[in-house]
């Protein structure tokens with residue numbers, strides 16, 4: 001199948017350049033040509049898609065999503081009444097909303113079983129391309145330990161998601177192997193406490209450097225990299241010393257941590273909207289007090305750290321922790337990054353070329369170079385001049401994935 005999408009303009013985020021009167025040709029799911037209509041010969045049998053009034057750009061990439069979390073806050077009574085199968089079923093609308101917001105590729109940061117990725121790949125349900133971590137691993141009492149002090153463990157028991165709690169170097173090796181066996185493309189570790197966990201403190205480092213290093217080694221032997229939920233300063237540093245590839249959240253960066261990231265070429269995935277959503281849910285009474293207090297306490301420091309990282313030139317890969325906030329709302333992160341000093345072109349690169357390189361999809365997603373997946377979006381105007389165009393799902397009028405239209409809104 002050949003599809004030719006004709007837009008008012010084509011935006012290349014890498015060069016921050018607009019090509020007027022552009023066409024993108026997609027054949028069997030991959031881009032074969034793109035550029036000004038006058039120079040591209042469109043095959044006669046191509047399905048011609050008129051995207052008049054729209055600027056075309058590569059489909060967006062979110063490096064930190066949890067499709068299995070519902071994004072509606074945390075009501076523990078609701079949670080207790082949710083069977084594991086319902087958690088999985090809820091990924092169906094989550095994946096569709098993600099795609100309709102213009103995010104044609106994601107990295108899922110834990111909780112989502114491999115069957116969800118396979119269902120999208122097999123066309124059983126619409127959704128973005130995804131690389132998945134399957135489970136976020138933490139120590140006893142760490143960020144993904146859902147035991148409460150009363151003795152109850154509220155972690156949903158999805159059979160093909162391994163146990164998230166692990167202690168010790170050898171058990172870590174085994175758990176990483178189990179996680180890869182369960183279909184993980186990435187290994188996710190929690191090297192500090194977090195906001196939405198009952199027993200820990202985001203200021204405290206968790207897992208030892210030995211445990212982190214063991215996970216990195218085991219992942220590497222099978223061609224995987226490690227992403228670290230790392231909020232505490234020492235948790236960030238331990239993760240970097242242990243050899244992880246990406247730092248998620250990075251709430252308390254100091255000059256040393258920034259220097260280490262610059263030296264190692266590590267990406268920071270800020271997820272600025274996540275604490276914002278914790279606070280919003282809390283304001284609506286949909287967040288336990290302990291989580292609301294932690295969310296409010298970290299928000300300003302988080303922004304300050306990310307501002308410093310942007311200024312220092314740390315690689316910033318777009319990620320939102322959506323699943324804390326509602327699915328499809330992730331574009332708001334663009335506005336927060338911009339507010340902290342990131343130029344619009346850099347904001348767009350963070351969610352296209354930089355994100356693709358970070359999660360291991362360079363040249364395939366986040367670009368419309370020939371050979372890439374035929375994933376593109378259309379917005380009514382130039383997002384370099386107005387980031388709102390990519391910040392709200394309603395502004396994304398056209399979404400094409402692999403040459404197939406998955407969202408089309410009348411102009």
Ligand SMILES: [Zn+2]
Nearest residue numbers: 064066109321
């Ligand atoms: Zn997360």
